Amino acid sequence: MLLKIYLKELKDCFRDRRTLLLTVFLPVIMMTGLTFFYEKMISDGEGENYKLAVNESFDQQVANAFNGVKNIELVRDADPEKVLQEGDVQAALILDANFSSKIENGEKATVTIIGDSFSQKSSNLNSIVRNILAIYEKKIISERLQANGMKPAVMEPFTIEEKEVSNQNPNASLLAMLIPMILAIAIGVGAGPAASDLFAGEKEKKTMEALLMTPVKRSTLLLSKWLTIATVGSITGIITLVVVAFEINLLTENLKKAISLGDKAVLIVIIAVLVSIVYAMFTASLLMVTSILGKTIKESQSYSTPVMMLAVFPAMILAGIGVNELSFQHFAIPIMNLFSLLKELVFGIVNYDHIVVTIASNLISMIVFFIVGRILFLKDKWVMN
Incomplete structure (x- = not known):
């Protein structure tokens, strides 16, 4: 029953062209624009007249x-x-x-x-x-x-020589801020419409009552809807990540030079995809709660907008922190740990302790928000409009 409801909800999400545009194509277009903007910004006028x-x-x-x-x-x-x-x-x-x-x-x-x-x-x-x-x-x-x-x-009594601790391209730090921001925004933008429609949308369309009258446990309904939101967010994040990776590799010069993953390239890509899925699950739990609290789609979107804006703050905080200065708290705080871990991966650093802390932190937060959503969903006050 869980699988049937999950597949049905997932099919409904991708059947709507407007939702498909918002969840997949819009994030890809936005991130493509950001990629070329940063490429232009770090070009230093090379080739200009x-x-x-x-x-x-x-x-x-x-x-x-x-x-x-x-x-x-x-x-x-x-x-x-x-x-x-x-x-x-x-x-x-x-x-x-x-x-x-x-x-x-x-x-x-x-x-x-x-x-x-x-x-x-x-x-x-x-x-x-x-x-x-x-x-x-x-x-x-x-x-x-x-x-x-x-x-x-x-x-000129003496000369000054400057030497970097890391032999990475200086533009790698910019890329380390760009990729997590792209990923966080893409997952939020992709999962947001699905979350609003699956809970607040059901209440607004007066179909939630009929759905609850079916011989299906509320926990099963909640889990299937959460899985749908997490799947949509994961798909959007992975597609965006793949598209941006191809664009950087094929259509840019300066950003491409900033990446030097060496033999760890395949491992780093796998870790990045895994972290994207876990972050999408965390985001799904958070957006699920905001959708349950909202009586209408518009109200739900008002609650979820600040959640998606949270991705801006880690970028600002970590912009001036070197990759060797990252400590435990940077990987223990949700959202910030996405930026911290991907920053390490962009620099070619694979620290398994940091990966475990990041995944565990997101999973714990995901479970907490899921439990809150379940408590709300079991009460008629929050599911009846």
Whole structure:
């Protein structure tokens, strides 16, 4: 009987085109957009072409410093700042009058870079221009020191070398935040409509009374509906995970370079799928309670929206925590442990203690919320509208 009810509820969920759109296609589309957004964000302007506005009498020696940069076009104009304001260029570079003369005479000259910090392209161009001018400045200092019979090393008594503890790509931390957020949102968005329809929807359509009159135990009905919500959430999460993995591998460059799983790739994928299913079960219990509390689908969705928004906070908390700084509490707190464990997996770390703690924590929380839902479902006050 449990299997028949479960299959019937599952078939009803995927029969409705609107529900199918919300539970499967919408999360995939949303996460695809997020994937390409992050790919664009970490590209650092690689392959972009820029236009830099300069004075009509722009110093030729400074202009020569830009000759080796093929993606920057110098646009000469009487008023570079005006050209920038009109949006024809991404930044403007203004030199002092008699710039070369001041440099030759050892006088202090001023260089003004005008940009728009709200524009990604303008910020990228400003960074490139500063680097070019820094190199040009070192060249001038070196020439002055040599002219005075001094070695350039006098101005650079020591060099600073930076070394990372991890040999992973720096963009891996961004990916470690992106994948759990994608997964948590996808499971929540996918399971939400099914949860609202199976309990609050039944009450709103006045079919719950007829359902309870059938010779089926309430516990069996509750378990079958919970299994349906968990299945829909799991399917949505796994599909989204697979689609995003293929997109990162085939359609991106920077995000693809950030992943280096080596020989552990298959094991990490299996663990990620397992954790996704367990998290979907936890989410199903939570959404089941919110749906039982709601008298209508709209009211149920109002209760479930804050639940899905909880996925934002772990991303903010863990953004500044290194993978080697994660401790027991990060894996013991539901929702946060999804982000913590997947962060380790993205960095190629498989810690079985952390995996067990994460799964156990989600299962315990799932059982607690399921018991609460069962208590509510056994009372007519919460199942009759």
